Amino acid sequence: MQLLMTGFKKMYYLLAIILLVLIWWSLSALLNTNALPSPLHAFKSFLASLQGGLLTHIGVSLFRVLISLLLAMLIGVPAGLFLGKNPQVDKHIAPVIYLTYPIPKVVFMPILLILLGIGNLSKIVLITLIVFYQILVTTRDAAKNLKKEYILSVKSLGARSGELYRHVFLPGCLPAILTSLRLGLGTALAVLFLAETYATQRGIGYFIMDALSRMAYEEMFAGIIAMGAMGYLLYLALDGAEKILCSWINL
Amino acid sequence: MSYVSIKSLQVDFIQKKHKITVLQSVNLALAQGKIGVIIGPSGCGKSTLLNVLSGLNLDYRGQVLIDKNPPHRTRETALILQDYGLLPWKTVWDNVCLGLQIRKVPKKDIITKTEKILKRLGLLTLAKRYPTQLSGGQRQRVAIARSLVLEPKLLLMDEPFSSLDALTREEMQNLLLQIWKETNLTILLITHNIEEAVFLGQKIFIMSPCPGTIIQEVNNEIAGDYDLRGKMGFLEMCNYLRSFFQRREIKCNY
Numbered sequence: 413m414q415l416l417m418t419g420f421k422k423m424y425y426l427l428a429i430i431l432l433v434l435i436w437w438s439l440s441a442l443l444n445t446n447a448l449p450s451p452l453h454a455f456k457s458f459l460a461s462l463q464g465g466l467l468t469h470i471g472v473s474l475f476r477v478l479i480s481l482l483l484a485m486l487i488g489v490p491a492g493l494f495l496g497k498n499p500q501v502d503k504h505i506a507p508v509i510y511l512t513y514p515i516p517k518v519v520f521m522p523i524l525l526i527l528l529g530i531g532n533l534s535k536i537v538l539i540t541l542i543v544f545y546q547i548l549v550t551t552r553d554a555a556k557n558l559k560k561e562y563i564l565s566v567k568s569l570g571a572r573s574g575e576l577y578r579h580v581f582l583p584g585c586l587p588a589i590l591t592s593l594r595l596g597l598g599t600a601l602a603v604l605f606l607a608e609t610y611a612t613q614r615g616i617g618y619f620i621m622d623a624l625s626r627m628a629y630e631e632m633f634a635g636i637i638a639m640g641a642m643g644y645l646l647y648l649a650l651d652g653a654e655k656i657l658c659s660w661i662n663l
Numbered sequence: 664m665s666y667v668s669i670k671s672l673q674v675d676f677i678q679k680k681h682k683i684t685v686l687q688s689v690n691l692a693l694a695q696g697k698i699g700v701i702i703g704p705s706g707c708g709k710s711t712l713l714n715v716l717s718g719l720n721l722d723y724r725g726q727v728l729i730d731k732n733p734p735h736r737t738r739e740t741a742l743i744l745q746d747y748g749l750l751p752w753k754t755v756w757d758n759v760c761l762g763l764q765i766r767k768v769p770k771k772d773i774i775t776k777t778e779k780i781l782k783r784l785g786l787l788t789l790a791k792r793y794p795t796q797l798s799g800g801q802r803q804r805v806a807i808a809r810s811l812v813l814e815p816k817l818l819l820m821d822e823p824f825s826s827l828d829a830l831t832r833e834e835m836q837n838l839l840l841q842i843w844k845e846t847n848l849t850i851l852l853i854t855h856n857i858e859e860a861v862f863l864g865q866k867i868f869i870m871s872p873c874p875g876t877i878i879q880e881v882n883n884e885i886a887g888d889y890d891l892r893g894k895m896g897f898l899e900m901c902n903y904l905r906s907f908f909q910r911r912e913i914k915c916n917y
Contacts, residue, residue, distance in 0.1 A: 559746075561744050561745075561746050561747075561748045562748060562750055564714075564719060564742075564744060564748060565742070565744050565747075565748025565749070565750075566748075566750070566761065566765075567719055568717050568718075568719060568742035568744075568748075569741075569761060569762035569765050569809075569813070570738060570762065570765050570766055571765050579750065579753075579761060579765075580750065583750070583752040584750075584752065586752070658752070660751055660752045660753075660793045660795070663795050663796055
């Protein structure tokens with residue numbers, strides 16, 4: 413039965429890919445402009461670009477996004493768990509979070525470029541800052557809403573603070589943390605593209621904008637495909653992590 | 664000397680800046696190896712009383728002693744909550760050995776003790792399952808296993824069988840009786856159910872609310888017999904408790 417379901421799932425994915433390529437192809441034929449090449453030309457260009465330096469750009473972008481997600485998680489998860497576990501502290505910190513959360517952090521890009529330079533650091537800090545908030549708020553709310561009986565029952569077994577984090581708060585909030593990472597991934601890729609269009613000569617964002625400036629549209633689409641594929645693979649990796657780490661959810 | 668001794672216990676909560684006295688002048692004594700049952704209407708502070716006894720609530724006035732020690736200083740107490748408190752992200756095995764892990768018991772002993780208790784409660788074949796894959800009765804067995812694996816001397820139970828169907832409830836009551844007979848545990852159990860109180864409780868403490876206090880102590884010598892449910896004495900004791908609750912006018916001011 414499970415095999416059958418997996419088979420159906422794969423078939424739906426295949427159908428979705430066929431549908432998207434068909435829409436792309438129809439639009440390309442309908443508009444008949446160099447700015448929107450056909451999927452076939454774009455994929456040919458993608459394969460050619462992979463041998464001509466695109467892989468390096470993918471590597472740089474992947475490094476930036478992965479480090480940013482990791483940093484955001486390393487700071488956001490413990491902070492969120494701590495605030496969720498300690499409502500008295502959260503009461504004082506919550507106003508700061510609510511005031512700064514809605515500010516679009518991307519406006520800090522110029523100041524980060526000035527302060528941290530045009531290298532990887534400014535881009536990583538910007539993406540980390542944006543994703544950190546999503547992880548912090550989601551983790552805190554998940555920790556806050558954990559059933560009291562879980563905490564009480566483990567406390568009654570003699571657990572202290574550290575053991576409560578290890579056995580109750582972290583595993584109990586893990587599904588929410590992974591969801592926030594998935595949401596954060598989309599945002600991170602969008603910000604990555606923006607950050608790579610300024611003051612850098614490496615990364616998929618640069619590759620796309622450079623191709624645009626040379627009106628090499630097929631190459632530009634090769635970059636878009638690379639960015640899309642990277643996002644999809646990272647999304648799949650998070651999905652896999654959820655299946656392994658939170659196998660108890662979908663029983 | 665009683666194993667569990669409570670004298671002049673008072674517990675206050677602050678709610679919306681107002682002080683509410685949840686428990687007042689609570690006195691209770693239970694000898695070692697006995698089953699005590701606390702029965703009373705909702706909101707009379709039964710669970711608060713159990714939280715004090717389990718060491719989870721340290722904010723109280725009065726004297727509370729378990730084997731001559733304050734509750735938070737003893738590691739010989741185990742608590743089973745109404746909804747079992749099993750962690751859905753841990754398997755049956757991991758839930759049961761959690762207390763041993765927390766108490767830093769050597770790994771080898773954890774395996775031996777967990778295996779033994781799971782076998783005894785007929786749970787060994789379910790060891791790799793998660794709580795959501797179990798029936799209500801099986802979950803209750805896991806909660807009991809998790810407590811018993813710690814080899815406690817006092818078992819506190821907060822309405823442990825309230826969410827079970829009638830047949831499973833009786834099966835679990837029998838199981839608890841069997842465990843008690845085998846281990847000579849001291850058990851203090853909270854229930855809403857008069858039949859359960861009479862079947863299990865050698866000493867029945869009747870509580871009234873607002874503020875919660877024990878208004879009557881009933882010695883129930885007939886408890887502890889597997890065949891008690893069909894006997895005349897059982898029905899008479901149930902009727903006695905029922906009419907006791909009906910006679911009393913219970914008012915609450917908050």
